Amino acid sequence: xxxxxxxxxxxxxxxxxxxxxxxxxxxxxxxxxxxxxxxxxxxxxxxxxxxxxxxxxxxxxxxxxxxxxxxxxxxxxxxxxxxxxxxxxxxxxxxxxxxxxxxxxxxxxxxxxxxxxxxxxxxxxxxxxxxxxxxxxxxxxxxxxxxxxxxxxxxxxxxxxxxxxxxxxxxxxxxxxxxxxxxxxxxxxxxxxxxxxxxxxxxxxxxxxxxxxxxxxxxxxxxxxxxxxxxxxxxxxxxxxxxxxxxxxxxxxx
Numbered sequence: 361x362x363x364x365x366x367x368x369x370x371x372x373x374x375x376x377x378x379x380x381x382x383x384x385x386x387x388x389x390x391x392x393x394x395x396x397x398x399x400x401x402x403x404x405x406x407x408x409x410x411x412x413x414x415x416x417x418x419x420x421x422x423x424x425x426x427x428x429x430x431x432x433x434x435x436x437x438x439x440x441x442x443x444x445x446x447x448x449x450x451x452x453x454x455x456x457x458x459x460x461x462x463x464x465x466x467x468x469x470x471x472x473x474x475x476x477x478x479x480x481x482x483x484x485x486x487x488x489x490x491x492x493x494x495x496x497x498x499x500x501x502x503x504x505x506x507x508x509x510x511x512x513x514x515x516x517x518x519x520x521x522x523x524x525x526x527x528x529x530x531x532x533x534x535x536x537x538x539x540x541x542x543x544x545x546x547x548x549x550x551x552x553x554x555x556x557x558x559x560x561x562x563x564x565x566x567x568x569x570x571x572x573x574x575x576x577x578x579x580x581x582x583x584x585x586x587x588x589x590x591x592x593x594x595x596x597x598x599x600x601x602x603x604x605x606x607x608x609x610x611x612x613x614x
Contacts, residue, residue: 361434361437361438362430362433364430365430365431365433365434365437366434366504366505368427368430368431368434369431369434369499369504369505369517370505370509371383371388371427372388372389372392372431372467372517373389373469373509373510373515373517374386374387374388374509374510376388381414381416381419382414382416382417382419382423385414385416385417387411387412387414388414388417389469390406390411390412390414391403391413391414391417391418391578392417392427392466392467393466393467394406394413394466395418395466395599395602395603396465396466396520396606397465397466397599398457398596398599398600399592399596399599400581400592400595400596401453402453402454403577403581404581405451405453405483407581407582408483409481409482409483409541412582413578413581413582414578415575415578415579418578419571419575421568421569421571425605425609428606428609429609431467432609432612432613433613434499434504435497435498435499435519435613436497436612436613436614437613438497438498438499438500438504439495439496439497440492440493440494440495440496440498440500440516441494442494443491443492443493443494444472444492444516445472445489445491445492446471446472446489446490446492446516447471447472447474447475447476447487447488447489447490448468448469448470448471448479448487448488448490449475449479449480449482449486449487449488450482450485450486450487450488451482451483451484451485451486452484452485452486452547453484455486455488455548455550458524459526461558462523462524462525462558463520463521463522463523463524463558463561464518464519464520464521464522464524464554467517467518467519467520468517468518468520469513469515469516469517469518470488470490470515470516470517470518471513471514471515471516472514472515473512473513473514475487475535475538476513478513480538480539480540480541482540482541483540483541483542484540484544484547485538485539485544485546485547486546486547486549487535487538487546487548487549488550489549489550489551489552490516490518490553491551492516492554493553493554496518496554497519497522497554497557497614498517498518498519498554499516499517499519500515500516501513501515501516501517502514518554519610520606520610521558521561521607521610522555522556522557523554523555523556523558524552524553524554524555525552525553525555526550526551526552527550527551527552528548528549528550529549529550529551530549531545531546532549557610557611557614561603561607563603563607564600564601565601565604566597566598566600566601566604567601568598568601568605570598571595571598573591573594573595573598574591574595574598574599576588576591577591577595
């Protein structure tokens, strides 16, 4: 693993220092993951949960793509040496998109230690248990980093664009006691198998150089203001083009 690849991983998991508006943001993953979702539903949900949507993440497009290039390069090299079971408390809306598409949507953080309380700050949740086979393309963070800033998460990071199969289970009494930020129980409990890279991702080629509308959308949501409709449309179109570029970049390493 190169230094740049490892630094990209550290940045993504929130192991940061300094006051840089981009690389100093310990929760940059809030916006980074939202970029993989259509329109602004994901951003609105995260803002409603009190999360800050950092406009600096999308201000410098070459910087943003350089980060993804290094993270995707790392995903291309990493795989599980042994099978394992991991867990994730997911937003129900995000899970439904994942199920409908039949693939992981964005980077997907899972834990070897069960359903973590730190992921219960969401509104409307689904419980996802991942059965990961030996050789699965994902990152065991503790094994890759010399120093792991968040050992309590025991994180296995699954890349985007991976085909999955899902089996629904009945919620157990124990699972029903896992509640969301409004103290409501989960909607669903599922088991997930991660397969190979998904080759059916729709792609729209277009310019991604101008993200000003997206910056205005994020700033408005941070202030609990409804964004301008034209900005929403422009940002949503920009995200479609960005997803195409990210998918092509991802394929370069797989």
